[in-house]
Amino acid sequence: MNEVRVGVIGIGNMGRLHALDLKQGKVKNACLSAVCDINSKARQWAQEHLGGDVPIFTNAEDFFGKAPLDAVMVVTPHYSHPELAVRGFEQGLHVLVEKPAGVGTKQVRQMNDAAEKSGKVFSIMFCNRTYPVYQRVRDLVSSGELGDLKRINWTVTHWYRSQSYYDSGGWRATWKGEGGGVLLNQAPHELDLWQWMFGLPERVRAFCHYGKYHTIEVEDDVTAYLEYPHGTTGVFITSTGEAPGTNRLEIAGDRGRLVVEEDQIWFDRLTVTEREFNRSYGGGFGSPESWRCQIPVQPNPAHKHAVITQNWIDAITKGTPLLADGQEGIRSLELSNAMHLSSWLDGWVSIPVDEDAFQRELAKRVATSLDKQGEDEGYIDASTSFK
Numbered sequence: 001m002n003e004v005r006v007g008v009i010g011i012g013n014m015g016r017l018h019a020l021d022l023k024q025g026k027v028k029n030a031c032l033s034a035v036c037d038i039n040s041k042a043r044q045w046a047q048e049h050l051g052g053d054v055p056i057f058t059n060a061e062d063f064f065g066k067a068p069l070d071a072v073m074v075v076t077p078h079y080s081h082p083e084l085a086v087r088g089f090e091q092g093l094h095v096l097v098e099k100p101a102g103v104g105t106k107q108v109r110q111m112n113d114a115a116e117k118s119g120k121v122f123s124i125m126f127c128n129r130t131y132p133v134y135q136r137v138r139d140l141v142s143s144g145e146l147g148d149l150k151r152i153n154w155t156v157t158h159w160y161r162s163q164s165y166y167d168s169g170g171w172r173a174t175w176k177g178e179g180g181g182v183l184l185n186q187a188p189h190e191l192d193l194w195q196w197m198f199g200l201p202e203r204v205r206a207f208c209h210y211g212k213y214h215t216i217e218v219e220d221d222v223t224a225y226l227e228y229p230h231g232t233t234g235v236f237i238t239s240t241g242e243a244p245g246t247n248r249l250e251i252a253g254d255r256g257r258l259v260v261e262e263d264q265i266w267f268d269r270l271t272v273t274e275r276e277f278n279r280s281y282g283g284g285f286g287s288p289e290s291w292r293c294q295i296p297v298q299p300n301p302a303h304k305h306a307v308i309t310q311n312w313i314d315a316i317t318k319g320t321p322l323l324a325d326g327q328e329g330i331r332s333l334e335l336s337n338a339m340h341l342s343s344w345l346d347g348w349v350s351i352p353v354d355e356d357a358f359q360r361e362l363a364k365r366v367a368t369s370l371d372k373q374g375e376d377e378g379y380i381d382a383s384t385s386f387k
C-alpha cells in the first residue's frame with residue numbers, strides 16, 4: 001500500500017488538528033480521504049479549511065458505508081470510541097482511537113476483541129509516550145537501575161481547567177455525556193504512562209471529589225493509593241482546580257531516587273543499596289551515600305500527535321512496531337475505573353476491576369445525570385453504551 005486513505009470521524013477540537021496534520025502532509029504515506037461530524041458547525045469548518053476535495057459526511061452510517069477509506073481516526077467523545085472503532089474493524093479498516101479507549105473496560109474489551117479478529121493495525125493517541133523523559137524513566141526502571149521500587153508518587157495538577165471549558169460542550173463533565181472528569185479526560189495520559197512504566201497495581205483505594213472546584217457532576221480532584229504485590233506503593237494525585245499546577249513524579253527504589261519535573265530527570269544514586277546498607281551498617285544514625293546526577297534527555301517532539309499518527313501509518317505500510325498499541329488502552333482504563341469504583345463504593349478495589357460492578361454504579365449516576373445537550377452539539381447519549 002502506497003498512500004493510506006485516512007478518514008477522521010469527529011471534527012471538534014482534536015479532530016481538526018488530526019485532519020489538518022493529514023491534509024497538510026505532516027504524515028507521510030497518508031492522505032485525508034474523508035471527514036464526518038454530526039455537528040453542522042464542525043462540517044462548516046471542514047468545508048472552509050480542508051479544501052473542496054475532501055468528502056464531508058453527516059453521520060457514521062454514511063461515512064463507513066460510502067467514504068473511500070483504508071483507515072479511520074476516531075475523535076469523538078469517549079463513550080463512542082469502542083462502538084465506532086468496532087465499526088471500523090468490521091469494515092476491514094485500520095483504526096486509531098483517541099484516548100481514553102472508552103469509558104468502561106467492558107466495551108473496550110469488546111473493541112479489543114474486534115481488533116484482534118480483524119488483524120488490522122490498531123493504535124491509540126497516547127501521545128505523551130513520545131516524550132523522551134518518560135521513555136528514559138521506563139528504561140531506567142525496567143533495566144533495574146533503581147532496584148526494587150518502594151514508592152511512586154505522582155502529582156499531576158497541571159491540567160487546570162476553568163468553568164468556561166466545562167461549559168463549552170454539551171457532553172463535557174456529565175456522567176451521561178462523558179462518564180467521568182479529570183480521570184477520563186486529562187489524566188489518562190499519565191495513567192497510561194504510569195502503567196507503561198510501572199505496570200498495573202494489585203489494588204487501589206481512591207478518594208474522588210466531585211465538582212469541588214467547578215459546577216460539574218464529575219470528579220475534578222482525586223487522590224489515589226495503589227498497592228503492588230511485592231510491596232511497592234504509589235500515590236497518584238490529579239486535579240483541574242489548582243493553579244499553578246504541578247507535574248512531579250518521584251520514584252524511590254532500593255538503589256536511589258528519581259525525580260522527574262519540568263522535563264528533567266534527577267537521579268540520586270546510592271553507592272550501596274539501601275537494603276544492603278541496612279543489613280551491614282553498624283553506626284546507628286547514618287544513611288547510604290548518594291551521588292546526584294542529571295540524566296540527559298532529548299527535547300520533546302514539536303508535534304507529538306503527528307508522531308503517533310505517523311507511527312500508526314508506518315505500522316500499516318512497513319510493519320513498524322507501534323509506540324501506542326490500541327490494545328493497551330484498556331490498562332489505563334483499569335486504573336481510572338478502579339479509582340472511580342473505589343470512591344463510589346468507599347473501599348478497596350482489586351485489579352482487574354469488576355466490570356459489572358463498575359457498569360452498575362456508573363449507570364446509577366447516568367440515570368440522574370444532567371442533560372446538557374445544546375442545539376446541534378456533539379452530544380452522545382451514553383445510554384447506547386449500556387446495551
Ligand SMILES: NC(=O)c1ccc[n+]([C@@H]2O[C@H](COP(=O)([O-])OP(=O)(O)OC[C@H]3O[C@@H](n4cnc5c(N)ncnc54)[C@H](O)[C@@H]3O)[C@@H](O)[C@H]2O)c1
Nearest residue numbers: 010011012013014037038039042075076078098099125378
Ligand atoms: N490525545 C490528546 O491529547 C487529546 C486532546 C484533546 C481531546 N482528546 C480526546 O479526543 C476526543 C474528542 O475531544 P474533543 O476535545 O475534540 O471534543 P469536541 O467536542 O471538541 O469534538 C468532538 C466532535 O465529535 C463530534 N461527534 C460526536 N459524536 C459523533 C458521531 N457519532 N459521529 C460523528 N461525529 C460525532 C461532535 O459533533 C464534535 O464535533 C475525546 O475523547 C478526548 O478525550 C485527546
